[in-house]
Amino acid sequence: MISFIRSLINSKIGAVVALMFIGMIAVAFALGDVSGSGNFGGLSGGNVARVGDRNITLGELNDALENRLKAERQDNPTLDMARFVESGGLDSTLEQLINRYALAEFGEEYGVAVSERLVGSEIRKIPGAMGLDGKFSAEAFRAFAQQIGISEQAIREDIAQNLFAQQLLPTAASGPMAPDGMILPYASLVLEQRSGQVASLPSSAFFPAAPPSEPVLAKYYKDNAVKFTIPEKRAVSYAIFDKTIIAARAKPTSADVAAYYKANAAKFAASQSRNISQVIVPTEAAAKSVVAQASGGKSLAEVANGLGLSVTSVNDVTKSSLVNSASSAVADAVFSAAQGSIAKPARGKLGWAVVRVDKVNQVAAKSIEQARAEIESELTKSRSEEMLTEMTSEIEDAFADGSTIADMAKQNGLKIETSPKLLANGRNIANPAYKPIPEMQVILPAAFQLETNGEAQLIEIVPGERFAMIAIADFEEAAPPPLASVRAIVQQQWALAEGAKGARAAAERIRKAVDSGMALPAALAAANINGAQIEAINGTRADLTRQGQPIPPPLAMMFAMKKGTAKTLQGGADRGWYVVSLTDVKKGDASGNAEMLRARKLELSGLMQNEYGAQLVGAAAKAVGVDKNSDGIAELRSRLTNRDGN
Structure with a gap:
């Protein structure tokens, strides 16, 4: 299925479409979960939005969120739903769903043709819909849809929406190249150089003198539960085996060797x-x-x-x-x-x-005795591969029929091991010294994709050679630990948060002093803040776009200021605040840099084309009409972030 989605994106739609729209569909297809069957407790069956004449159900949004989270966890294994939602995942996912429906509604209204025949032709390209003869099979398609848990109609609707996007977005995004008149000023900005100073004010200079009361600490902990939440942990039962498991069974007999020698007489003849x-x-x-x-x-x-x-x-x-x-x-x-x-x-x-x-x-010809070692090696290799394929197929079929990992381990003479409860990255919170076995690099990502009902799965550790049967033995959902167990950490974070408030107030006072004409070093000295520091900073706008290097936030801030002014900037993680002062600006001149001008022209043209596409999506949503269920979305957000106290 993944190859099918890749072909949809790569063969007919450019990067603009992939960035704006198709990525959402690709995730849904690849993870095989766009059935709209999920629910949110008492909210199941409701709608989060209406786009034209179509509803986006809570179940559909639930599935989309789960798919997005699974995709994000490929790069960030410890990410949980609460933090994903807090970082904007709910809003962006809902917006993508709305845009997806809006384009389809808009296309239908204005005569864009997506026929059943066209949808059918795309379905015929799905590898899972092919029969044994390599041709489309309705029976294979139904089995494929059942296997990934989606109705045939849902697949058809997703493909239809994809086809609307393929026809609408590339046309909108195929605007002209950026005019030369706007290239030079933009390119010259990249060469602009700025210098100034940054003062850092640590939160520790403003720590409260007294520890918090119990109610204050409890409220802080509740309000910031996401910050202290421990990601989901899973204990995995596994049984690892490789092709040596069938070596004895695959060894040929003397009769096998004789039969092979006779059947391949020409091979051993002179x-x-x-x-x-x-x-x-x-x-x-x-x-x-x-x-x-x-x-x-x-x-x-x-x-x-x-x-x-x-x-x-x-x-x-x-x-x-x-x-x-x-x-x-x-x-x-x-x-x-x-x-x-x-x-x-x-x-x-x-x-x-x-x-x-x-x-x-x-x-010279070889006698059967002279060829025996060669024949035994050849037969062992081919029979091992055949028997290993048969064995793995039997295990997969047995799991599909409800057999447990214990059943199949006993049947095949394998030993089951069980890991402690681990995070998705392999860490054991209960024992920081724990080191997972090397195979866990493959086992854990697969285990965190499994349902938690104990259903087993066979995975490949080394393709075609080494395998593992895995199942979830135990798990703990992502949740903040009891306050008593992390009191010292919470109290430290509370002190940092309170200190950050004091650092912010002090930073504002210093900023006002600089804006009134005082130099930043003098203003900082007058504030007399323990641990405060000041340093000079400078750079070009090109530094902000240099790949592979982290950009200091104060340097980035300096390019969003007027000369002679100051701005405040949060230091992150409640560690303190910055005061950034811009003292000098040297304009750049790219008029003699032909290579840079060409690069900026391509860059600006791409931005303009993206904007054209985004404007079409926005216009389509406005034209068909979008109504959001604000109360339902708010309740969903609360549930997913545990803000309702449950």
Whole structure:
């Protein structure tokens, strides 16, 4: 299914579409969960929004959120739903769903054609919908839909929405290149250089003198529960095995060796191969001329060089391989010639071949005893692969039929191990010294995709060679721990938060002093803040776009200011505040930098095209009409972030 989505994106839609719209559909398809069957407790069955004549249900939004979270956790394994929602995941996911429906409604209203036949043609490209003959099979399509848990209608609707986007967005985003008149000022901005000073005010300078009361600390903990939430933990039962598990069963018997020897008698019979040198010419006359010159005393290489050709040499050529690479006529001629002689010219696939037989290699026949080791190795390898495939298929079928990991481990003589409760990144909070086995790098990502009902799954550790049966033995959902167990940490964070309030107030006072004409060093000295520091900063706008290097926030802030002014900036994690003062600006000039001008032209053109596409999406949503269920969305947000206290 993933390959199907990739083909949809790569073959027909550009980057603009992928960024704006199709990424949402790709995630939904790839994770196989867009059925709209989820629910949110008492909110199930409700709608979060109405787009034109269509409703977006809470179940659909739930599925989309789960899919987005799974995708995000590929890069951030410890991310949980609460933090995902807090960081804007709910809003962006709902907006993508709305845009998706809006484009389809807009396209239908204005005559964009997405026929059932067109949808059907896309369905026929889904690999899972192919029968054993490689052609589309309605039965295979139904089985595929059932396997990924989506109705056939849901798949058709998603493909239809995708096709609307394919037709609408590229047209909107295919605007003209940015005009040259706006390129130079923009490019010159990149070379602009600014310098100033930044003062850092630590929160520790403003810590409260007294510890918080119990009610104050409890309220702070409740209001900031997401900050202290421990991500979901899972204990995984697993049984690891590789192809050695069937080595004894795959070992061939004497009867097997004898049967193989008889069936492949030609392989072990006496044979002959030859080392040859050859030159290929276009006509029979040219071939006869080469033979005549070579017979007259010239070497084959000399004759070939005189014709502007070259001689190629091949060792251990068999007659059958020469038939395949050249022709039967060439093979017959070569294997009729004596060692050291030139064979009769014959026509091959690429022209007329003139071949010298450099050496005749005689290979003696092998008796069954002489070939036994080779045959046993070949049979063991092929039978091991077949039996391993059969075994893994049986295990997968058994799991699908409800067998447990204990059932299959016992049946195959495997030992089950169980990990402690681990985070998705392999950390054991209860034992920081714990080190997971190397295989956990593959097992854990798969385990965190499983349902928590104990259903087992077979995964590949090393494709085709090493496997693991896995199941969830135990789990703990993401939740903040009891206050008593983290009191010291919470009290420290409370002190930082309170200190940050004092640092912010002090930063504002210093900013006002700088804006009134006082230099930042003098204003900071007058504030007399314990631990405060000041340093000079400078850079160009190009520094802000340099990839692979973190940009200090004060430097970025400095490029959003007027010369001679100051701004305050939060230091992050309640550690303190900055006061940034811009003292000098040197304008850039890119007029002589042709390479930079070309790069900025492409960049601006891309931004304009993205904007055209975004405006079309916005206009489509406005045209069809969008109504959001604000109360339902707010209640959902509260539930997902545990803000309702449950």
